[in-house]
Amino acid sequence: MRGRATVIAVPYLWLLLFFLVPFFIVLKISFSEGTLAQPPYLPLYEVTDNGEMEITATADSYAFLIEDPFYAEAYGRSLRVAFFATLIALLIGYPMALGIARSKPPWRNFLLMLVILPFWTSFLIRVYAWKVLLQGNGAVNAALMALGVIDQPLQILYTDGAIYLGIVYSYLPFMILPLYAALERLDASLDEAAADLGASPLRVFLAITLPLSMPGILAGSLLVFIPAVGEFVIPELLGGPDAAMIGRVLWNEFFANRDWPVASAVAIAMLLFLVIPIMLFQRYQERPTR
Amino acid sequence: MTEPVVHFDRVTKRFGDVVAVDDVDLEIEEGEFFALLGGSGCGKTTLLRLLAGFERPTSGRVLIGGEDVTDVPAHRRPVNMMFQSYALFPHMSVEKNVAFGLKQDGLPKAEIATRVEEALRLVELTGLGGRRPDQLSGGQRQRVALARALIKRPRVLLLDEPLAALDKRLREQTQFELMRIQDEVGITFIVVTHDQEEAMSLATRIGVMRAGRIVQTGTPREIYETPQNRFVADFIGSVNLLDGRVVAVDGTRVTLAVDRLGINVIVDEASAEVDTVCALALRPEKIVVSIDEPTAPNRVEGIVKEIGYLGASCIVRVRTGSGDVLQAVQPNRQRDLSLAFEWDQRVWLSWSEASGVLVFE
Ligand SMILES: Nc1ncnc2c1ncn2[C@@H]1O[C@H](COP(=O)(O)OP(=O)(O)OP(=O)(O)O)[C@@H](O)[C@H]1O
Ligand SMILES: [Mg+2]
Numbered sequence: 005m006r007g008r009a010t011v012i013a014v015p016y017l018w019l020l021l022f023f024l025v026p027f028f029i030v031l032k033i034s035f036s037e038g039t040l041a042q043p044p045y046l047p048l049y050e051v052t053d054n055g056e057m058e059i060t061a062t063a064d065s066y067a068f069l070i071e072d073p074f075y076a077e078a079y080g081r082s083l084r085v086a087f088f089a090t091l092i093a094l095l096i097g098y099p100m101a102l103g104i105a106r107s108k109p110p111w112r113n114f115l116l117m118l119v120i121l122p123f124w125t126s127f128l129i130r131v132y133a134w135k136v137l138l139q140g141n142g143a144v145n146a147a148l149m150a151l152g153v154i155d156q157p158l159q160i161l162y163t164d165g166a167i168y169l170g171i172v173y174s175y176l177p178f179m180i181l182p183l184y185a186a187l188e189r190l191d192a193s194l195d196e197a198a199a200d201l202g203a204s205p206l207r208v209f210l211a212i213t214l215p216l217s218m219p220g221i222l223a224g225s226l227l228v229f230i231p232a233v234g235e236f237v238i239p240e241l242l243g244g245p246d247a248a249m250i251g252r253v254l255w256n257e258f259f260a261n262r263d264w265p266v267a268s269a270v271a272i273a274m275l276l277f278l279v280i281p282i283m284l285f286q287r288y289q290e291r292p293t294r
Numbered sequence: 295m296t297e298p299v300v301h302f303d304r305v306t307k308r309f310g311d312v313v314a315v316d317d318v319d320l321e322i323e324e325g326e327f328f329a330l331l332g333g334s335g336c337g338k339t340t341l342l343r344l345l346a347g348f349e350r351p352t353s354g355r356v357l358i359g360g361e362d363v364t365d366v367p368a369h370r371r372p373v374n375m376m377f378q379s380y381a382l383f384p385h386m387s388v389e390k391n392v393a394f395g396l397k398q399d400g401l402p403k404a405e406i407a408t409r410v411e412e413a414l415r416l417v418e419l420t421g422l423g424g425r426r427p428d429q430l431s432g433g434q435r436q437r438v439a440l441a442r443a444l445i446k447r448p449r450v451l452l453l454d455e456p457l458a459a460l461d462k463r464l465r466e467q468t469q470f471e472l473m474r475i476q477d478e479v480g481i482t483f484i485v486v487t488h489d490q491e492e493a494m495s496l497a498t499r500i501g502v503m504r505a506g507r508i509v510q511t512g513t514p515r516e517i518y519e520t521p522q523n524r525f526v527a528d529f530i531g532s533v534n535l536l537d538g539r540v541v542a543v544d545g546t547r548v549t550l551a552v553d554r555l556g557i558n559v560i561v562d563e564a565s566a567e568v569d570t571v572c573a574l575a576l577r578p579e580k581i582v583v584s585i586d587e588p589t590a591p592n593r594v595e596g597i598v599k600e601i602g603y604l605g606a607s608c609i610v611r612v613r614t615g616s617g618d619v620l621q622a623v624q625p626n627r628q629r630d631l632s633l634a635f636e637w638d639q640r641v642w643l644s645w646s647e648a649s650g651v652l653v654f655e
Contacts, residue, residue, distance in 0.1 A: 196348050197381035199368040201395035201446065208369075211394075215385050 034268035065269035086232035101183035170238035186220025297360035305354035316506030329493035332503030389423035580649035581622035593644035
């Protein structure tokens with residue numbers, strides 16, 4: 005019994021230490037008033053000289069977020085970029101996952117390894133490599149010009165296109181792996197049964213494969229969408245200077261403006277945007293499958 | 295003479311080095327209840343899959359209703375299959391599962407609904423249409439699979455070990471249901487099984503397979519009473535094989551010298567040439583066990599080594615002078631008949647001239 009309790013307690017302790025405690029610290033800062041000091045925020049309450057407690061907590065930071073359209077735009081932009089990047093990753097990842105799941109076992113392991121291979125290099129280095137590849141005299145432009153597709157270097161770097169490319173490239177494995185797991189489990193005889201009953205290959209896919217792989221689609225999409233919303237490195241390195249995504253805004257508030265309360269409020273708001281899809285997903289998963 | 299509904303025209307299927315189906319030539323007539331019988335891995339499933347269109351033959355042709363369908367994909371073939379694992383669609387209700395085939399044909403909704411209801415009634419599942427497959431018992435699932443495969447009224451219905459997952463009682467009950475349904479819908483059934491009793495009780499004709507080949511086809515009675523070779527004799531039911539050499543032939547009356555037993559055996563209704571080496575296949579229930587020496591010409595003496603009580607009958611294993619053991623099955627005509635012989639008792643075994651068949655190879 006002791007052992008079991010420990011096993012259960014460890015992950016909760018982990019969650020408490022590294023998620024809940026930081027969360028409450030950030031939440032607390034978001035309700036504080038900013039100041040030019042170290043640390044750059046005031047406590048939530050003060051005990052005055054005559055022994056009374058004075059509440060200094062304020063929702064000013066949140067009001068600021070709502071008043072200044074800059075933040076709403078940054079959120080909207082982040083959600084939009086994350087949404088379309090997820091969609092692109094799904095459209096590219098699904099056929100790949102299906103192809104791997106349908107290939108012969110020895111091939112399958114090899115192809116899976118190829119999917120995981122990029123993780124052996126640092127994420128930062130890979131994104132930086134794209135920066136080099138995409139620049140005016142980079143390999144991509146050189147190749148396009150050599151093929152005669154274009155006769156002048158394209159401005160790819162520092163566009164939204166480059167952000168999409170970076171996100172899709174970086175998070176594709178997170179899409180493919182859960183999709184593969186879902187597709188690999190599917191019983192091939194279901195496809196055969198559907199074909200046997202007169203369904204063309206396209207109908208088999210739409211009526212059998214696609215609905216049965218829905219858990220994989222949802223899991224993969226969340227694994228791409230959630231980090232993509234808060235992504236900082238990719239828009240910072242590949243996006244234009246005005247590509248204000250929420251991750252960059254957060255960085256700027258913390259480190260450039262040193263406005264910790266506003267930065268914390270930005271972080272809390274982003275978390276809420278992310279928690280909602282996760283909860284929807286949980287609901288879907290728990291829905292009885294019968 | 296009408297076209298056979300199914301014709302395997304010298305079909306061979308190889309998987310790498312494995313020859314799963316080896317030069318099979320088989321015709322099945324409209325309305326037959328044909329059973330493919332054989333041991334594990336002999337190619338029964340592969341043969342069905344070739345007919346359903348899930349496998350392409352390495353060589354040969356597959357014809358349905360006289361039409362060459364070798365290159366026709368599965369979804370355009372007029373056959374439906376009931377899968378061994380049932381392969382019910384887990385995300386669809388029973389009704390949707392059963393309706394699936396009709397929906398692919400784009401039938402009007404109203405007609406689909408009536409036919410689904412009809413099919414569910416046929417397999418006695420009325421009222422369960424709203425359930426999901428995982429809310430059904432094994433037997434109910436199996437009947438959903440049957441209804442789903444039947445609803446398109448295919449020319450041929452393929453059933454891959456349809457009853458394997460059921461317990462014995464349910465299996466016997468379902469066998470009769472299958473026969474009733476086949477009678478009602480009048481479709482040609484091809485059923486795969488490795489259970490010879492099931493094949494015997496279900497089928498109008500049986501094909502016995504071995505290592506990718508069909509070694510004999512015939513009615514259950516033909517297969518049981520006149521097996522054409524040792525394998526079929528041994529595979530279907532139990533049998534005593536007495537190896538010998540033909541010493542005399544008088545019309546259809548053949549005399550076989552069984553050296554191991556030191557006797558000459560007379561076999562009627564046989565054809566063989568003198569000096570042929572062959573064996574007499576003798577079913578245990580054709581042998582009579584007696585204590586007094588019988589008058590029948592085919593007889594041998596031995597010692598009772600084992601008596602197995604089976605309820606309706608007894609299996610008696612008798613060791614002859616040469617050490618060979620013969621099996622005889624005796625009906626229990628009286629309640630205490632099993633006490634008639636005892637272990638280590640001397641008895642006589644005898645059988646009539648027409649009760650065994652000669653098998654070669
Ligand atoms: N897809 C495949 N790839 C390689 N070998 C196969 C394949 N399918 C079947 N085989 C081989 O072909 C042979 C016949 O298989 P099949 O499934 O037809 O046997 P079966 O008679 O149905 O056996 P069982 O009674 O065990 O179901 C076996 O040796 C099997 O290993
Ligand atoms: Mg099989």
